[in-house]
Amino acid sequence: QVQLVESGGGLVQAGGSLRLSCAASGFTFSSYGMSWYRQAPGKERELVAFITSSDGSTNYADSVKGRFTISRDNAKNTVYLQMNNLKPEDTAVYYCKRRVWTDDYWGQGTQVTVSS
Secondary structure: OOEEEEEOOEEEEOOOOEEEEEEEEOOOHHHOOEEEEEEOOOOOOEEEEEEOOOOOOEEEOOOOOOOEEEEEEOOOOEEEEEEOOOOHHHOEEEEEEEOOOOOOOEOOOEEEEEEO
């Protein structure tokens, strides 16, 4: 069955960095676009970044552009989110998702907390 398992979250000071990983299994990873979403307390879930399956092109929310980088390693069936210069407003649960806009599988989420 399809599984997406996130890791790498934690507590970091503002200006710090974290790298999130999402290990995928149960499907042909290289054939699917992958995305990262986040949900802060009291807010709706929002798309942070996605990466295509075809050519690995990427797209980012304006709020993280220039600070976050999404990448994938098809040999390891893993998608990453490198987060630099973190801000308190980046505090949220981060979710990995197969595909971007289509209703599909989600990971369980990993908490990222940025202290000021």
